[in-house]
Every structure is written in structure tokens, then in C-alpha cells.
Amino acid sequence: MKARVFVTLKSGVLDPQGAAIGSALDGMGFDGVTGVRQGKVFEIEMADASRDEAAEQLDAMCKRLLANTVIEDYSVELD
């Protein structure tokens, strides 16, 4: 089973990397861009798990390793 986990900064948290990308895009002539936030995506391949088990395990992985829940949000997409 394949899953995608998205980890992004919470909305109140400053994202200097995203801001730098936004201003770079602006400088390149992409005027329409009003905001950029950068996050991480993990593509995780799992063996032998039911959908529910996988979702539960992925949630635990996010809490324990993949995301810093103080400043980051995470979401999980199961294929």
C-alpha cells in the first residue's frame, strides 16, 4: 500500500524559505503569486497492512518522527 504524508508549517509560523521562493518568483516575472509556503512530502510504501492499520501506523509515524506537531501540521493520503 502506498501513502503520501504532507508536513507543512502551521499557518501562524513564519516560513522564510517559502517567502524567499515567493520573492524569487516575483523577480522572475510571475506577478500573480501572492504567497508561497514550503513543506515536505513523504512517499511511504507499506506491506501487508489493512487500510485502517496503515492509517493508524502512519498517524503514529507522523506524531513520533515525521512532523514536529508544535509548529507543523500533517495530513495523510492513502492510495
Next chain:
Amino acid sequence: MKARVFVTLKSGVLDPQGAAIGSALDGMGFDGVTGVRQGKVFEIEMADASRDEAAEQLDAMCKRLLANTVIEDYSVELD
């Protein structure tokens, strides 16, 4: 308009960061994990563009700044 851009390493390209996360998860008891690849996600807010214009602009952004197309694939999701 909101868009999400995913940038991931092409499948043949070594991903030591993903491998490190995979072995960390394994060490924490998540036995079912058979592979991890890490990528980047950009949440981009765009003003005043039609869907087609936005898609075109986002494609150009990926090619010129967001992705290194020699070693990375990208995909765009428009809300």
C-alpha cells in the same frame, strides 16, 4: 487560486534522506514500511488567473525554479 506543487526525486535517483527515515521508522518498530522517499511540496497562492493560465504559469515555475528536472519530477494540483 490555490495550487500545490509536488517535487520528488526521479525513481532511479538515490534518496539517502528517505532511506534514513525508512531505517529510523524500522528501528522504532514500524515493521511494515518497505520504502520511503522524501520530496518537497509548495503551496502557492495565485491571484487573478484563469485555471489554464495558472496551470501554464505553474508549469513554467517548476521548470525554471522549483524543480531540477534532471533529477526531479514535479506535479501540480490546482484547487
